[in-house]
Amino acid sequence: MPRELLLNAFDMNTVGHLAHGLWRHPRDQARRYTDIHYWQSLAQTLERGLFDGLFLADAVGLYDVYGGGPEAALEAGVQVPANDPAVLVPAMAAVTQHLGFGITANLSHEPPYLFARRMSTLDHLSQGRLGWNIVTGFLDSTARAHGQPSQTRHDERYDRADDYMALVYQLWEGSWADDAVLADPASGQYTRPERVRTVRHQGPYYQLEAIHLSEPSPQRTPLLFQAGASARGLRFAARHAEALFLPNQGLQGTAQLVQQLAGSLQAEGRPRDSYRLLTSLEVVVGRDADEARDKYADYARHARPQAALVQLASATGIDFSRYAPDEPIRPDSLGEGIQSIVRSLAQSAGHGPDGAVTVRELLAQMPLGGRINPIVGSPDEVAAALLHWADHTGVDGFNLVRTVTPECFVDFIDLVVPRLQALGRYKTAYAPGTLREKLTGHGPHLPAAHPGAQARQATACPPHAGRPAPRP
Amino acid sequence: MPRELLLNAFDMNTVGHLAHGLWRHPRDQARRYTDIHYWQSLAQTLERGLFDGLFLADAVGLYDVYGGGPEAALEAGVQVPANDPAVLVPAMAAVTQHLGFGITANLSHEPPYLFARRMSTLDHLSQGRLGWNIVTGFLDSTARAHGQPSQTRHDERYDRADDYMALVYQLWEGSWADDAVLADPASGQYTRPERVRTVRHQGPYYQLEAIHLSEPSPQRTPLLFQAGASARGLRFAARHAEALFLPNQGLQGTAQLVQQLAGSLQAEGRPRDSYRLLTSLEVVVGRDADEARDKYADYARHARPQAALVQLASATGIDFSRYAPDEPIRPDSLGEGIQSIVRSLAQSAGHGPDGAVTVRELLAQMPLGGRINPIVGSPDEVAAALLHWADHTGVDGFNLVRTVTPECFVDFIDLVVPRLQALGRYKTAYAPGTLREKLTGHGPHLPAAHPGAQARQATACPPHAGRPAPRP
Numbered sequence: 001m002p003r004e005l006l007l008n009a010f011d012m013n014t015v016g017h018l019a020h021g022l023w024r025h026p027r028d029q030a031r032r033y034t035d036i037h038y039w040q041s042l043a044q045t046l047e048r049g050l051f052d053g054l055f056l057a058d059a060v061g062l063y064d065v066y067g068g069g070p071e072a073a074l075e076a077g078v079q080v081p082a083n084d085p086a087v088l089v090p091a092m093a094a095v096t097q098h099l100g101f102g103i104t105a106n107l108s109h110e111p112p113y114l115f116a117r118r119m120s121t122l123d124h125l126s127q128g129r130l131g132w133n134i135v136t137g138f139l140d141s142t143a144r145a146h147g148q149p150s151q152t153r154h155d156e157r158y159d160r161a162d163d164y165m166a167l168v169y170q171l172w173e174g175s176w177a178d179d180a181v182l183a184d185p186a187s188g189q190y191t192r193p194e195r196v197r198t199v200r201h202q203g204p205y206y207q208l209e210a211i212h213l214s215e216p217s218p219q220r221t222p223l224l225f226q227a228g229a230s231a232r233g234l235r236f237a238a239r240h241a242e243a244l245f246l247p248n249q250g251l252q253g254t255a256q257l258v259q260q261l262a263g264s265l266q267a268e269g270r271p272r273d274s275y276r277l278l279t280s281l282e283v284v285v286g287r288d289a290d291e292a293r294d295k296y297a298d299y300a301r302h303a304r305p306q307a308a309l310v311q312l313a314s315a316t317g318i319d320f321s322r323y324a325p326d327e328p329i330r331p332d333s334l335g336e337g338i339q340s341i342v343r344s345l346a347q348s349a350g351h352g353p354d355g356a357v358t359v360r361e362l363l364a365q366m367p368l369g370g371r372i373n374p375i376v377g378s379p380d381e382v383a384a385a386l387l388h389w390a391d392h393t394g395v396d397g398f399n400l401v402r403t404v405t406p407e408c409f410v411d412f413i414d415l416v417v418p419r420l421q422a423l424g425r426y427k428t429a430y431a432p433g434t435l436r437e438k439l440t441g442h443g444p445h446l447p448a449a450h451p452g453a454q455a456r457q458a459t460a461c462p463p464h465a466g467r468p469a470p471r472p
Numbered sequence: 473m474p475r476e477l478l479l480n481a482f483d484m485n486t487v488g489h490l491a492h493g494l495w496r497h498p499r500d501q502a503r504r505y506t507d508i509h510y511w512q513s514l515a516q517t518l519e520r521g522l523f524d525g526l527f528l529a530d531a532v533g534l535y536d537v538y539g540g541g542p543e544a545a546l547e548a549g550v551q552v553p554a555n556d557p558a559v560l561v562p563a564m565a566a567v568t569q570h571l572g573f574g575i576t577a578n579l580s581h582e583p584p585y586l587f588a589r590r591m592s593t594l595d596h597l598s599q600g601r602l603g604w605n606i607v608t609g610f611l612d613s614t615a616r617a618h619g620q621p622s623q624t625r626h627d628e629r630y631d632r633a634d635d636y637m638a639l640v641y642q643l644w645e646g647s648w649a650d651d652a653v654l655a656d657p658a659s660g661q662y663t664r665p666e667r668v669r670t671v672r673h674q675g676p677y678y679q680l681e682a683i684h685l686s687e688p689s690p691q692r693t694p695l696l697f698q699a700g701a702s703a704r705g706l707r708f709a710a711r712h713a714e715a716l717f718l719p720n721q722g723l724q725g726t727a728q729l730v731q732q733l734a735g736s737l738q739a740e741g742r743p744r745d746s747y748r749l750l751t752s753l754e755v756v757v758g759r760d761a762d763e764a765r766d767k768y769a770d771y772a773r774h775a776r777p778q779a780a781l782v783q784l785a786s787a788t789g790i791d792f793s794r795y796a797p798d799e800p801i802r803p804d805s806l807g808e809g810i811q812s813i814v815r816s817l818a819q820s821a822g823h824g825p826d827g828a829v830t831v832r833e834l835l836a837q838m839p840l841g842g843r844i845n846p847i848v849g850s851p852d853e854v855a856a857a858l859l860h861w862a863d864h865t866g867v868d869g870f871n872l873v874r875t876v877t878p879e880c881f882v883d884f885i886d887l888v889v890p891r892l893q894a895l896g897r898y899k900t901a902y903a904p905g906t907l908r909e910k911l912t913g914h915g916p917h918l919p920a921a922h923p924g925a926q927a928r929q930a931t932a933c934p935p936h937a938g939r940p941a942p943r944p
Contacts, residue, residue, distance in 0.1 A: 013593070024657035029551030031655060034596035045916045060586065062683055070665070070683060077662030081687040082592040084586075091563040091597075094508045104519075111581050113617040114556075121485070121555040124506035125563075145585040180551075183503060185486075185496035185621055188776050190487055190549030193542070209937075210617030211534055211542060215553040217506075296755065304660050472588075 004427050005390055005420060006104060006397025006439065008055040009409055010280060013085045016077040017057065019282065019403045020311070020369035023077065023302030028302075028404045033083065036091050042406050043092035046099055049413030052425055052439060053100030053131060054092070055225075055399050056085035061107050061142030066313035067321040070141070071150050076307035086089045086122060093126035100435035102131035102225055106155060107164045109137070109146045111212075112206055119222050120214035128218025128434030128444055133225040134240065136161050142242040145217060155232045165240055165452070170199040174444065175212035191215070219444050221452050223436045234261065238268035239451055244277040245399065250348065254279055255393040262394070272394075274449075278437060279427035281389065282374040282401040283408070284413035285415050289378045296368075296376045299403055303369035309362065314373065316341045321357050328356030344428060368403055381399045382412075383419035390425075476899050477892060478869025478911065480527040480883055481518050482752060484733075485557045485664045488549040489529065491754065491875045492841035493776030495549065500876045502776075505555065510562050514878050515564035518571055521885030522899055524911060525572030525603060525699075527871050528557035528565070532578050535613030538785035539793040542613070548779035558594060565598035568940055572907035573859070574603035574697055579636045580619045580629060581609070584678055585685075587642040591694050592686035598850035600690025600906030600916055605697040606712065608633050628844065635675035637712055637924070642671040644693045645918065647684035663687075664718060691916050693907045693924050706733065709942070710740030711923055714912060715748040717871065720844045722820065726751050726866040748911060754846040754873040755860065755880070757887050761850045766877075768840075768848045775841035780836065784843065788813045792831050800828030828882055839876055854884075855891035 008389060015023045015030050032038035036090050046054055047082050059079050062070040089101045103122070105115070105325035124131040136157040137143075143151045152160065163179045180195035188264045201208045228234055237244055246257050286292030317338050324330055331339040331346070331354070346357040349365060368374055376386045386398065402408055420426035436443035446452045487495045487502050495502045504510035507939030518526055531551050536544040545552050561573045575594070577587070595602040606631040610613075615623045652667035662901065673680045698713035700706055709716055718729050734744050756771060781792045789810050795801055803818070803826075804812040818829040821837060840846055847857045857871065874880055892898035908915035918924045 009745050021660055023655075023662070024660055026657075034687075036562045036597045040566060051598055060589075060685065070668075070670075072665075074663040074668055074683075075661055077655075080590075080683075080685065082752070083596060084590045087559050087562050087593055087597065089588060090508045090559055091566050094563050094566070109583050109586060111583065111618060115533075116582060117554075118556045118559060121559055121602035124555060125559065141682065145680055146583060163934060165548045183495075183549075187495055188779075189547055190495070191546040193544075193546040193550070196542075196546055198542075207619035208617055209550075210613065211546075213532065213534075213552065213554050248787075265695075305659075380756040410799075 002387075002391070002425060003396065005425055006052050006278060007387065007426070008100075008275060008278065008397070008399045009042075010055050010057070010399035010401045011042075011405070012079065013083040013088060014059040014077075014079050014081060014454065016281075016307065017145040018401045019077060019303065019371070019372040020078055020307035022299060022302055022369060022404050024343070025299065025302040025404045030405050037090070038091055039088050040095045042409070043096050043099055045406055045413065047410055049409065049417050050430060051409075052100060054132070055100050055102035055131075055311060056088070056104060057133075058082065058085050058104035058106065058135075060109065060137060060418065061139035061145055063139070063310050063314035065317060065319050066310040068319060072307075072310045076304055078307050078308060078310045079417070086118060089122045090125040093129060098129075098430040098438070100129045100131055100223070100438065101126060102133055102223075104133040104135055106135045106137040106142070107161055109142070111209060112164055112167050113171070113210055116168045117213045120172065120217045123217035124214065124217050128436070130219065131223040131225050131243070131362070131435055133227070133245070134161065134165075134375045135227070154230065156231045157451050158228070158236045160305050161236060162206045162239070163205040166203060166455075167199075167201045167206050167208055169221065169452035169455040170201060171212040172455075173212075175199050175451055175472065177214050178216060181215050204340050208284065219436050221351075221446050223439060229257075229261075234264045235268065236244045236271050238265045241275060242436070242446075242450075243278060246277060246278045246279045247256070250373065251389060251392060253348075254389075254427055258394045276397070277395045278397050278399055279393070279395050280372055281386070281398045282368060282370065282372045282403060283382055283386075283412055284368075284374050284376045284403060285379060285411050287378070287415065289381060291377050292378060292381075298375065299366045303367060305363040305366040305367040305369055308366040309359070309440055312362070316394070317343075318342070319451070320362070323359050325360040326358050328358055341416055367416060370401065372401055376405070379419045380410045383423060384417070384418050386420070387425055389425065410437045474859075474863070474897060477858065477897055478524050478748060478750060479898070480525040480572075480750065480869070480871045481514075481523055482527050482871035482873045483514075483877070484529040484551065485555040485560060486549075486551050486553060488551060488779065490752075490842040490844070491775065492548060492550055492726045494771060494774055494841060494876050497771065497774040497876045499879050502877050503725050503860065508560070509817040511560050511564055512567045512883070515568045515571055517878055517881055517885065519568045519756055521881065521889050523571060523797045523881075524869070525574050525907065527574035527603075527605070528560070529577060529605075530554065530578065530607075531611065532556050532581065532609060533611035533617055535611070535786035536613055537789060537791050538782040540791060543767060543777075544782045544793070548776055548782060550779050550782045558590060561594045561602065562597040562828075565601060570601075570910070572601045572603055572695070573598060574695075574908065575795070576605040576607055578607050578609040578614070578635055579675075580624070581614070583637050583644070585680060585682055586635055588640045589685045592644065592684070592689045595689035595691050595694055596686065599826050602691065602694040602714070603697050603907055604619070604716070605668060606633065606637075606698070616780035626702065630704045630708045631699070632677045634711070635677040638675060639671075639673045639678050639680055640925075641693065641924035642673060642925075643682075643684040647662075647671050648688050649690060649712035653687050675868060676867070686827070691906045691908050693918050695911060701729075701733075701763070706736045707740065708741050710737045713747060713920075714908070715750065718749065718751045718867065720752045721844065723861060723864060725820075726861075726867070730866045748869070749867045750869050750871055751865070751867050752844055753870040753886060754840065754842065754844045754875060755854055756840075756846050756848045756875060757854045757883050759837060759850070759887065761853060762855075764848050764850060768817055768846065772839045773882060775839065775878075777835040777838040777841055780841050780843060782832070782836040788817075792815070792834070793920035795831050798830050799830040800830055802828045842873065846875070851887040854888050858888070858892070859895065859897055873930070
């Protein structure tokens with residue numbers, strides 16, 4: 001039986017996320033991102049539509065490749081200003097019961113002890129609805145914001161990240177046993193010290209000796225999302241991720257990517273049913289096809305494809321400002337790492353693999369101010385397209401990119417969700433339990449085969465706290 | 473005309489804050505600290521009582537001096553588990569209009585770029601109601617939790633903190649000009665890049681080159697609280713603090729402390745009207761004196777003074793578990809730094825300056841499980857005692873320590889607030905504006921004389937972003 005689609009809203013604590021310029025639309029409310037009631041209302045809307053989660057991106061730095069500085073990103077509001085996403089969670093959790101919250105956090109600059117506590121606190125306050133999208137950062141501007149001249153090299157970032165994860169697993173899974181908290185009013189005993197363990201971590205990058213500050217939260221470790229696509233990133237994902245995001249590379253491209261990724265993960269011992277796969281989609285839906293096309297045209301009039309180039313410049317390393325609109329961007333004129341990126345941009349513009357792409361061609365592919373080709377249509381058309389995407393590519397669901405917000409989600413909920421439900425491909429009620437249980441069918445804690453679960457065993461050892469553990 | 477009292481509720485994102493054992497009381501709700509609705513309800517209660525703020529303490533480590541390990545703290549729930557306080561703010565801000573939020577954050581282990589963004593985000597989401605209680609930490613357990621063998625020495629912690637503050641002031645005050653955000657739908661311009669400045673900080677401890685990620689929040693720099701009492705701590709406070717906390721050392725002791733502190737700050741160029749002073753008080757009020765005394769006796773039956781010794785052990789460095797109840801703790805048997813602390817404990821127990829105190833005597837001073845002697849009485853008695861405290865010591869107001877919560881605040885609001893109002897010593901409505909404006913009468917930004925305001929000037933320099941600044 002075909003599975004029900006997973007669905008997240010994809011957003012960011014900022015004005016311009018992935019559909020640049022649409023904050024200018026008269027019905028768009030993204031400029032209210034500093035208003036907590038805006039976020040609470042959005043969360044309630046999404047829960048009304050039985051969305052699995054609100055997925056919040058983050059970028060701890062500015063896009064400064066385009067034009068050799070951050071001016072273009074600032075001018076158009078391309079993911080800047082960008083506020084902290086994590087602190088939104090409790091307020092949204094307070095007005096919802098089931099909606100999950102996928103929070104992007106760059107571990108490279110978060111001190112693990114404080115970060116682990118913050119995540120535990122959010123998992124407590126949301127009653128087990130926290131997901132963490134693990135990122136390691138890639139912007140030089142992020143490195144400079146932390147006193148480093150440039151970004152740590154790619155593979156080493158993942159080595160550090162592995163060490164970081166080993167540490168936080170011990171805090172989340174291994175420091176407090178399930179039965180550590182007694183909270184017995186009669187005796188006055190809150191915690192059984194013999195069921196709490198001092199974590200001692202001496203890793204290559206991180207060292208710590210501490211008891212976790214939080215008692216066990218519903219999920220302990222938040223549901224782990226990851227989006228690594230490189231060979232090293234995939235090894236990291238294979239080890240840690242319970243759900244993965246893939247970039248939308250078009251229907252065929254994404255289908256190929258899913259195949260490659262599933263093969264790589266299989267080789268690392270992760271069968272396809274041990275993780276969820278999501279990709280991004282953008283939808284413009286109307287009550288009928290005409291209304292959808294009118295709406296799309298209206299949106300497109302407010303979009304700023306040029307702003308999307310600013311983000312693409314930092315993602316690819318190509319300063320598009322240096323090219324005239326029709327000047328071919330030749331792969332062989334660029335550094336080796338960038339050549340394959342240009343070839344793929346050229347291919348998506350309809351050129352052969354050796355063709356060169358132009359800025360004008362790139363802009364033409366970003367009618368709503370972003371790189372994702374929107375699905376535009378009637379409710380039936382959109383529902384059919386989504387199912388075709390899922391069935392053809394093999395993804396489990398989608399991160400729906402916000403366009404004009406919250407209108408885009410309201411439209412989707414009112415028009416598309418009922419069709420998907422009628423087709424038996426979308427839930428009609430939330431499953432009970434934590435985000436992990438809702439999304440993966442097991443939980444609330446990490447499955448036993450997950451490396452994080454190994455940290456859990458430690459509490460079965462002779463208990464102690466604050467003193468060296470007896471050698472086994 | 474005598475001033476209206478300032479009043480904060482003093483709490484912590486934990487079960488046992490300063491009145492240990494009272495979580496056992498059948499009406500106490502502190503065990504709900506992981507429930508966001510508990511905090512929202514508390515915030516609404518405090519706003520009904522026109523409290524200036526909810527002040528949240530924090531401790532990023534465990535008290536492990538007593539018994540040479542953390543077992544005693546764990547057992548009694550002495551500030552452990554302790555969840556992150558900052559993430560509570562937006563949810564409480566969403567259900568209130570005026571209440572301020574004083575959040576304790578230990579800067580020693582918070583990366584300044586991410587921390588500055590988190591604070592800006594909270595100031596945005598609370599519409600300018602954020603205060604930051606700047607602490608540098610003192611527990612070795614905190615240091616070990618961050619990979620260091622022991623705590624940085626005291627004065628160097630403040631040197632680091634000065635450097636940290638110089639950095640975050642530049643992010644909060646100097647990176648975005650007031651008119652940087654245009655948000656013009658017609659042109660699509662969100663930010664004027666020429667009004668945004670890249671901060672370049674090369675301090676002895678912190679380095680950074682970055683644009684602040686957040687656009688200016690209502691207060692920019694949160695209202696700055698500090699509690700330094702050492703010579704170096706006072707120099708830090710004189711430089712940075714807009715409001716100071718003093719430990720409650722009894723009526724006479726606190727009055728002396730206020731005098732000394734005011735003298736020290738005066739010598740550093742801070743006249744008494746340039747900062748607010750608060751100390752902690754604990755109140756048990758009944759509809760009449762009999763009811764108050766019955767309530768106090770009932771509370772005391774649930775308190776655990778022994779647990780307060782655990783906290784006192786870490787605060788003083790004395791392991792009280794090593795003394796029999798009636799064994800004198802002789803100052804000259806202890807290290808030099810600790811001798812003066814024991815002498816002051818002995819004095820507060822009624823001994824002469826050279827006397828030795830016993831554990832039994834210390835316990836007798838902590839009937840509600842903490843070091844603060846509670847004010848117990850009818851509404852008139854409590855109101856009179858508070859005004860006597862304020863007028864005799866010269867503090868501007870109080871942090872009311874939670875006892876049985878939220879009952880203690882509800883009682884205070886229903887019974888004491890109307891008396892204080894009738895006496896003209898408590899506001900009958902909130903003043904408009906941000907927390908800074910409400911508490912200090914000016915704002916919303918730092919006063920011009922504040923060192924943080926110097927960072928502001930930078931935006932008047934020739935604008936640039938992302939490129940080296942022209943040499944002046």
